[in-house]
Amino acid sequence: MSATPLPTLTTKELTSDQEVRWCPGCGDYSILAQMRKALTTVGLPREKLAFISGIGCSSRFPYYMNTYGFHTIHGRAPTFATGLKLANPDLQVWVVTGDGDGLSIGGNHTLHVLRRNVDVKVLLFNNEIYGLTKGQYSPTSRTGTKTKTSPTGSIETPVHALAFAVAAEATFVARTIDVDVQHMVATLQRAAAHKGAAFVEIYQNCKIFNDGVFDYATDKSVKADNILYLEHGKPMVFGKDRNKGIRLMGLQPEVVEIGKDCGLDDILVHDENSPDPTLANMLARFTVPKFPEVVGVLRAVKKPTYNEVTDGLIAAAVEKNRGTVADLFKADDIWTVE
Amino acid sequence: MSLPNGSAGVAAPPVATPGATNTHQRPIQEVDAITIRFAGDSGDGMQVVGTQFTNTSALVGNDIATFPDFPAEIRAPAGTLAGVSGFQVHFSSQAIHTPGDVLNALVVMNPAALKTNLRDLEAGGFLIVNTDGFDKSDLTKAKYTSDPLEDGSLAGYRVIRVAITKLNIEAVKDCGLTPREQDRCKNFFALGLVYWMYERPLEPTLKWIQSKFAKNPAVMEANIRTLKAGYNYGETVELMPVQYRVSKAKIAPGTYCKITGNDAIALGLVAAALQAGRTMVYAGYPITPASSVLEKLAEMRRFGIKTFQAEDEIAAAGVAIGASFGGAIGVTGTSGPGICLKSEAIGLAVMTELPLVIVNVQRGGPSTGLPTKTEQADLLQVMFGRNGESPAAVIAPMSPTDCFTMAMEAVCIATRFMCPVFLLSDGYLANGSEPWNITEASKLPTIDIRYATESNMGDWGGAAHKLSTATDSEGGGAGKFLPYRRDDMLARPWAVPGTPGLEHRIGGIEKQDVTGNINYEPSNHEHMVRTRAKKIENIALTIPDLEVRGPEDAELLVIGWGGTYGSITTAVDRAHRKGLKVAQAHLRYLNPMPKNTAEVLGRFKKILVPELNAGQLLMLLRAKYLVPAEGLNKIQGKPFLISEIEAAIEQRLK
Numbered sequence: 002m003s004a005t006p007l008p009t010l011t012t013k014e015l016t017s018d019q020e021v022r023w024c025p026g027c028g029d030y031s032i033l034a035q036m037r038k039a040l041t042t043v044g045l046p047r048e049k050l051a052f053i054s055g056i057g058c059s060s061r062f063p064y065y066m067n068t069y070g071f072h073t074i075h076g077r078a079p080t081f082a083t084g085l086k087l088a089n090p091d092l093q094v095w096v097v098t099g100d101g102d103g104l105s106i107g108g109n110h111t112l113h114v115l116r117r118n119v120d121v122k123v124l125l126f127n128n129e130i131y132g133l134t135k136g137q138y139s140p141t142s143r144t145g146t147k148t149k150t151s152p153t154g155s156i157e158t159p160v161h162a163l164a165f166a167v168a169a170e171a172t173f174v175a176r177t178i179d180v181d182v183q184h185m186v187a188t189l190q191r192a193a194a195h196k197g198a199a200f201v202e203i204y205q206n207c208k209i210f211n212d213g214v215f216d217y218a219t220d221k222s223v224k225a226d227n228i229l230y231l232e233h234g235k236p237m238v239f240g241k242d243r244n245k246g247i248r249l250m251g252l253q254p255e256v257v258e259i260g261k262d263c264g265l266d267d268i269l270v271h272d273e274n275s276p277d278p279t280l281a282n283m284l285a286r287f288t289v290p291k292f293p294e295v296v297g298v299l300r301a302v303k304k305p306t307y308n309e310v311t312d313g314l315i316a317a318a319v320e321k322n323r324g325t326v327a328d329l330f331k332a333d334d335i336w337t338v339e
Numbered sequence: 340m341s342l343p344n345g346s347a348g349v350a351a352p353p354v355a356t357p358g359a360t361n362t363h364q365r366p367i368q369e370v371d372a373i374t375i376r377f378a379g380d381s382g383d384g385m386q387v388v389g390t391q392f393t394n395t396s397a398l399v400g401n402d403i404a405t406f407p408d409f410p411a412e413i414r415a416p417a418g419t420l421a422g423v424s425g426f427q428v429h430f431s432s433q434a435i436h437t438p439g440d441v442l443n444a445l446v447v448m449n450p451a452a453l454k455t456n457l458r459d460l461e462a463g464g465f466l467i468v469n470t471d472g473f474d475k476s477d478l479t480k481a482k483y484t485s486d487p488l489e490d491g492s493l494a495g496y497r498v499i500r501v502a503i504t505k506l507n508i509e510a511v512k513d514c515g516l517t518p519r520e521q522d523r524c525k526n527f528f529a530l531g532l533v534y535w536m537y538e539r540p541l542e543p544t545l546k547w548i549q550s551k552f553a554k555n556p557a558v559m560e561a562n563i564r565t566l567k568a569g570y571n572y573g574e575t576v577e578l579m580p581v582q583y584r585v586s587k588a589k590i591a592p593g594t595y596c597k598i599t600g601n602d603a604i605a606l607g608l609v610a611a612a613l614q615a616g617r618t619m620v621y622a623g624y625p626i627t628p629a630s631s632v633l634e635k636l637a638e639m640r641r642f643g644i645k646t647f648q649a650e651d652e653i654a655a656a657g658v659a660i661g662a663s664f665g666g667a668i669g670v671t672g673t674s675g676p677g678i679c680l681k682s683e684a685i686g687l688a689v690m691t692e693l694p695l696v697i698v699n700v701q702r703g704g705p706s707t708g709l710p711t712k713t714e715q716a717d718l719l720q721v722m723f724g725r726n727g728e729s730p731a732a733v734i735a736p737m738s739p740t741d742c743f744t745m746a747m748e749a750v751c752i753a754t755r756f757m758c759p760v761f762l763l764s765d766g767y768l769a770n771g772s773e774p775w776n777i778t779e780a781s782k783l784p785t786i787d788i789r790y791a792t793e794s795n796m797g798d799w800g801g802a803a804h805k806l807s808t809a810t811d812s813e814g815g816g817a818g819k820f821l822p823y824r825r826d827d828m829l830a831r832p833w834a835v836p837g838t839p840g841l842e843h844r845i846g847g848i849e850k851q852d853v854t855g856n857i858n859y860e861p862s863n864h865e866h867m868v869r870t871r872a873k874k875i876e877n878i879a880l881t882i883p884d885l886e887v888r889g890p891e892d893a894e895l896l897v898i899g900w901g902g903t904y905g906s907i908t909t910a911v912d913r914a915h916r917k918g919l920k921v922a923q924a925h926l927r928y929l930n931p932m933p934k935n936t937a938e939v940l941g942r943f944k945k946i947l948v949p950e951l952n953a954g955q956l957l958m959l960l961r962a963k964y965l966v967p968a969e970g971l972n973k974i975q976g977k978p979f980l981i982s983e984i985e986a987a988i989e990q991r992l993k
Contacts, residue, residue, distance in 0.1 A: 085661040
């Protein structure tokens with residue numbers, strides 16, 4: 002059998018005729034560029050790709066992709082994506098959402114699309130602020146964040162997006178950063194290849210209303226000490242001098258200095274395939290300054306997708322005894338009037 | 340019908356031997372119709388025996404109509420007023436359209452059932468009482484301060500006292516059941532008794548018991564024995580001085596089954612999907628009284644139907660619309676509170692011009708309201724309950740069987756016009772049943788659903804539509820498809836994701852006509868608002884005219900919509916028999932209304948609009964057609980009595 006070459010695309014082919022209207026310097030520009038780049042080699046033609054979004058700055062994304070796209074209503078993108086995938090299981094469906102859209106008004110749907118393992122890829126652009134409504138605190142804003150609706154600082158505890166995804170039984174959970182372009186392309190391609198619900202949090206800078214909130218994770222002078230790049234099967238080492246690591250003491254993780262506190266063998270090794278979500282949950286909650294914040298794939302496990310299971314049940318029922326129009330008029334208790 | 344007035348209080352005779360035969364002949368009295376209600380605790384199996392009685396009556400050739408009445412609580416404390424469950428059957432030798440106004444006979448298993456149902460029993464009607472259910476604690480639970488069987492308060496009825504609990508135990512004691520299991524058979528004793536009263540054969544129910552309890556022979560045997568015992572008991576002790584006979588009805592030839600409105604909706608949706616040869620996705624969230632549509636469809640996988648139980652009402656609407664975007668027939672079903680939650684999503688379907696069927700099985704409102712009771716108070720909600728100018732089609736079935744036809748019609752309109760269509764049913768239609776002529780129903784229309792398969796740029800002038808903000812030069816392979824280029828009815832093309840070359844983006848932001856590009860220009864917005872409205876109006880070009888029934892020179896038109904059809908029709912029939920000059924019309928299409936509606940309304944001096952709400956169709960007719968229509972309104976969670984409409988007609992023609 003001769004192998005048919007998979008289709009490849011150019012970034013230009015993936016670019017729609019619409020003018021991109023994000024603010025200058027917005028992290029979304031980078032995400033859009035990396036997404037186009039990532040899709041050039043996923044092996045699908047444009048017509049098999051669909052981008053579904055809710056409301057917010059991030060949700061303008063579908064207009065800029067020359068694929069099928071649907072800009073829906075606030076928080077509900079996962080539901081439209083689920084319906085689209087039910088109707089049309091061959092599509093690769095991406096949900097583009099933000100911290101307000103996906104974790105506040107749409108938190109319920111994010112939970113359930115992940116729990117069901119619907120075969121969609123959820124990208125959560127996290128800028129820790131409401132941008133499109135001009136600067137109110139979001140469910141991921143850090144306690145104390147001063148905004149127009151929290152003039153003396155937010156009094157709320159933020160949600161950890163990745164811990165939420167892990168708790169929702171997502172089968173693929175990852176994080177990347179808007180300015181880390183190569184890492185983002187690789188992460189998006191991993192998500193594209195995953196069968197089932199994939200959840201990717203992207204740290205995204207809002208130049209206008211929350212500028213610099215991720216500087217600790219992007220500024221070259223401090224980044225290495227604040228970010229831990231996860232690699233499957235590799236010890237969790239980070240730091241400018243690659244001499245810091247994560248060690249587990251009982252159930253508690255701690256940051257240690259390799260060579261001083263312990264050897265490399267004592268450093269926790271990443272296992273993204275662990276069926277147990279404990280490790281992924283622990284990593285998801287790492288927060289600077291106590292711990293480095295993780296980027297990369299926290300969790301990637303295999304599980305039948307919602308679409309495989311439901312389509313399988315229908316196919317089996319149809320094969321066993323296909324229902325026809327005539328069957329609609331068969332009842333247990335019928336009578337005839339002459 | 341009329342029944343001879345007898346003296347009240349037929350004394351309970353001593354326990355007779357079940358199974359004994361008696362060949363005494365009673366005088367037989369022919370009557371046109373009987374309405375009977377079985378009432379007991381919600382755990383007493385009243386729905387089961389009511390259904391069995393109905394099926395048997397249909398099999399012997401009567402016309403039938405039923406209405407169950409059950410509490411919102413699944414199992415309210417036994418014996419309490421809140422826990423009473425009833426099932427009403429109307430069976431007749433004539434064509435009937437309602438489950439009956441007043442009861443000719445009432446079976447009550449306990450005092451709570453007596454208290455909540457007695458008001459519906461006609462004077463002199465038969466009251467069959469399970470005397471074993473009337474001990475002191477039962478009376479207390481039903482808040483009786485004295486025993487109605489003893490205090491003379493039932494003097495206006497013909498009371499038939501039967502120790503149903505004890506007689507049942509006697510009949511089933513050797514079947515090897517626990518005392519609790521034995522007691523649970525007593526509904527079939529009562530059914531046997533009523534079968535005897537109305538000359539019904541036992542065979543259909545015996546057959547049903549045999550198949551239902553095939554895996555549990557002891558329960559099967561017990562139910563068979565007690566059913567027969569109930570029948571024989573009636574015969575032995577001669578409970579009634581006469582035997583009432585309801586002959587076969589003259590019914591159009593064909594094969595029939597009995598169907599409820601919700602089942603008919605489910606079957607109609609499936610029929611539409613099969614006739615169109617397209618995938619259907621039905622997404623719902625459990626809600627009374629719509630859940631049984633989702634349940635029915637969930638067991639119909641072999642027809643290729645995809646059901647989805649969503650996390651909430653909003654998600655159910657989103658899934659249905661997403662499915663429509665994907666080329667399936669997206670359907671969501673709910674009741675009023677669910678419509679509130681889905682409204683924003685429905686607005687998106689209006690804006691993006693995607694097909695969507697929204698089944699609303701109405702119940703009493705506002706808020707949680709009366710979940711298990713019927714009402715027609717969501718008409719204005721579905722007409723106007725969205726932000727902005729957001730027109731959608733609205734249709735309403737008029738009977739349980741019409742739910743099938745109108746469910747198919749909803750799919751046809753939604754896919755032909757690329758718009759949301761509300762199918763407004765109600766709790767009365769949903770749970771009520773009537774005979775369905777499946778010979779007729781199986782003659783189905785074809786449904787032609789077309790997808791766009793190639794570029795529609797062809798003869799497009801283009802320049803006039805170019806958008807100032809679009810930068811076409813940047814596009815790579817973009818712009819081969821115009822998602823809002825409309826056909827003669829103003830419907831836009833449906834291009835399904837997966838189709839090469841037709842990639843396009845849609846969304847809730849106002850868009851330029853033809854291209855679908857985002858557009859905030861003032862004149863464009865007005866153009867689009869008017870275009871979306873005109874498209875809905877165009878539906879009127881494809882629907883049947885409003886039919887009028889009645890004398891040419893009628894002075895009064897009675898016009899209704901939805902589930903009140905049966906009561907209105909019967910009331911108008913009665914008025915005709917009295918020689919009253921009244922005509923009837925029934926709107927199955929509410930938005931748009933049939934194109935001859937103005938002409939019809941203009942013909943009559945007086946217009947009466949009976950509705951189970953405070954006057955919603957009335958408001959639409961008066962606003963739209965400037966006619967002096969009057970309302971007849973009832974908001975009690977219950978259907979109209981025929982007599983209520985009849986009286987209103989007479990009053991206006993005095």
